[in-house]
Amino acid sequence: MIMNNLYINSMKKIDMGKFVLLIGKDATEIFDYYNVDQMHGLNRKDAQAEEVDKTKGNGVYIYGWTNYDPRDKKLKAKAPYKPFLFLNKKHFKGDFTDITLVNHEAMHIAILLNNWKIVDKEEDAITQAEEYTNKIVRLLKLDKFTN
């Protein structure tokens, strides 16, 4: 696979084919990236609150986030509005839990890409998530534990 790395502000974007992998320094960057104040039920204040004061905002702690591109009004999950898998680097711990976080989001993207109709595709969706996890872990060198 050819990786197309673009840096927009400090957000790292990697085209993964069916989705974009976004890696930000904190949760506010995803709102900056899409130039929105809110999307999918979360807003910039929630993202800021988690960074500053956990008692403010809606209490959602954004370690990672997988969803449709907010411009994808028809929820087609296709180019030019591929869905995103966002990872909040601020909460990376440098140990194996970073990998389980990637796997958590990879499960979300695999299910999204199957339109949530995984009743007869459980094994396919989970295998797809496993493959994405392996790719992302290698790409970000998350197997080189720092802790």
Ligand SMILES: [Zn+2]
């Ligand atoms: Zn989740």
